[in-house]
Amino acid sequence: MGKKAVSIDTKKGIILLRDTGMCQHEISRKLNVSRTCVRQTIRKFNELHTTATKPGAGRPFKMTRRQKRTIKLQQFRDDTLSLNDLVRYAQASLNLNISRQTVSSILREFDLVS
Numbered sequence: 001m002g003k004k005a006v007s008i009d010t011k012k013g014i015i016l017l018r019d020t021g022m023c024q025h026e027i028s029r030k031l032n033v034s035r036t037c038v039r040q041t042i043r044k045f046n047e048l049h050t051t052a053t054k055p056g057a058g059r060p061f062k063m064t065r066r067q068k069r070t071i072k073l074q075q076f077r078d079d080t081l082s083l084n085d086l087v088r089y090a091q092a093s094l095n096l097n098i099s100r101q102t103v104s105s106i107l108r109e110f111d112l113v114s
Helices: 006-017 026-031 034-046 065-077 083-093 100-109
Strands: none
Touching: 006 026, 006 034, 026 034, 026 083, 065 083, 083 100
């Protein structure tokens, strides 16, 4: 089973019902959300004092938009360059250690091919 996103309004409703003295089981039945969702919402509200969701987690991007545009520009200047040539260019000029797949996905973002 996957997680279903719960709206901010629903989370605020959970907190309001909790403040009125309703138990977690009753809240989950009334709002049609899981008890786990109710428990986690209450716990996060007690810790952070907000119902807002945090920004998504994950690994930060390795490259900036400017570095991506530089690779695109290099491909425009010489369209005979291979992916390996662009990887070497990124390592030498931009001081980036990236793979061929990364260069390929960057070019696909700009609708280019190597």
